[in-house]
Amino acid sequence: MDTGSPQDTGPDAAQGTAQGTAQGTAQGTAGAAGGEPVWIALPPGLLKMRRLLLVVWLGLITLAAGLLPGLLAGPAWAAFALPPLALLVWGWVMTERNWRSWRYAERADDLLISRGVLWREETVVPYGRMQLVEVTSGPVERHFGLASVQLHTAAAATDATIPGLDPAEAERLRDRLTELGEARSAGL
Numbered sequence: 347m348d349t350g351s352p353q354d355t356g357p358d359a360a361q362g363t364a365q366g367t368a369q370g371t372a373q374g375t376a377g378a379a380g381g382e383p384v385w386i387a388l389p390p391g392l393l394k395m396r397r398l399l400l401v402v403w404l405g406l407i408t409l410a411a412g413l414l415p416g417l418l419a420g421p422a423w424a425a426f427a428l429p430p431l432a433l434l435v436w437g438w439v440m441t442e443r444n445w446r447s448w449r450y451a452e453r454a455d456d457l458l459i460s461r462g463v464l465w466r467e468e469t470v471v472p473y474g475r476m477q478l479v480e481v482t483s484g485p486v487e488r489h490f491g492l493a494s495v496q497l498h499t500a501a502a503a504t505d506a507t508i509p510g511l512d513p514a515e516a517e518r519l520r521d522r523l524t525e526l527g528e529a530r531s532a533g534l
Contacts, residue, residue, distance in 0.1 A: 383451035383458055392510025393445040395490040400441060404434040450508050455530070457497070457523065459506050469506045474530035475499045479523045481516045495519050 412427025443463045451458040459469045478498040487493060493516035495508045511519070 383453050385449040385451045385458075385460070388445060388448045388508075388510045389492070389512055390445075391490050391492050391512075392448075393442060395486060395492060395510070396441045396445065397438060399486070400434065400437045404430055404437065408434060445510075448509070452519075452522070457506075459508060471497050471499060471506050472530075473523065473526040475501070476523060476527035479520045479527070481513070481520050483513065483516075493517075495523075497523065 408427045408430040411430050412424045415426050416424030440463070444461075447463050447466075448459075448461045450460070455474075456470050456472045459471070461467055476497055476499055478496075480496045480498075481493050482496060483493040487510070491513065492510045493513040495511060495516050497506045497508075499505060508516075508519070
């Protein structure tokens with residue numbers, strides 16, 4: 347039974363994401379010892395940020411596609427605003443589905459990162475193969491109080507990212523992964 351599946355992250359679960367993140371530290375290795383990883387969902391701030399960016403960009407395109415032809419060629423040409431508006435509505439729904447699909451779990455020997463709506467992708471990053479763990483936060487992420495954790499490993503194909511974390515959780519994860527990476531280094 348997968349207790350932290352993306353489908354289980356509704357409004358109540360989103361409110362408890364901060365609690366789940368704090369509990370993830372205590373339960374992460376304990377849950378992994380029992381066999382089933384404890385999945386931690388991404389905070390709802392990432393969904394809010396992505397939806398705002400979607401509305402800003404597609405809203406501007408919708409306005410330009412409807413206003414310019416409507417003023418220059420007549421009101422019937424304002425219908426060109428409908429495709430970008432439909433794309434905005436579709437993107438609103440898909441953004442949430444994508445956000446729900448992201449999750450991560452700390453196990454005894456590795457970190458699991460799961461994502462994807464149509465094509466599920468699960469990345470396993472062994473602690474002993476990690477070479478660099480960095481926390482990044484661009485201007486938009488900082489405005490929303492978010493940060494991303496980038497993991498670099500010995501094999502470039504297994505580099506992984508966990509986007510949209512609370513900065514405190516991102517720093518905690520960076521420090522923990524660095525500590526575990528140094529303790530389990532594979533002679534690199």
